[in-house]
Amino acid sequence: MKAASLADIKRELKQRSPEELLTICLRLGRFKKDNKELLTYLLFEAGNEQSYIKLLKEDIDDMMEEINMSHLYYVKKGLQKIVRSLNKSLRYSGQKQTEVDARLYFCQRIQDSGIAINKHTTIKNLYHREIKRIEKALSSLHEDLQADYQYEIEKL
Known part of the structure; x- marks a missing residue:
């Protein structure tokens, strides 16, 4: 089965009643965890972005606590898992x-954790890739916000 274009889907959704839309959304939420997470964000978190950022930071903290620090291999795998979840x-x-805030917090947590960033090439590349993503997202923000965040990036 070939998926319809977004324009076709939008046109069809406009023709549906609110009850049908509710049924469609609930059915969509049953199939994949990603769909359910997106619906959760749209319904509960989208109105208050600051609480969503706080929630992301708490998730980062929880996942950082779970990382096995006994070997750099496990540290690398744990950090990669956090990056996937964050993305x-x-x-x-x-x-x-939101992206800049969350990624900055993640990089600060890496530094505060005492992980030897420069001893493992993959961890070093992961860290630098996150900084590049921060800078890329930062370039699209307002100049005043850029100045505020630039100071944080320099500390990293």
């Missing part, structure tokens, strides 16, 4: 300021 969560929001 998915930031995709739901789509706001650059």
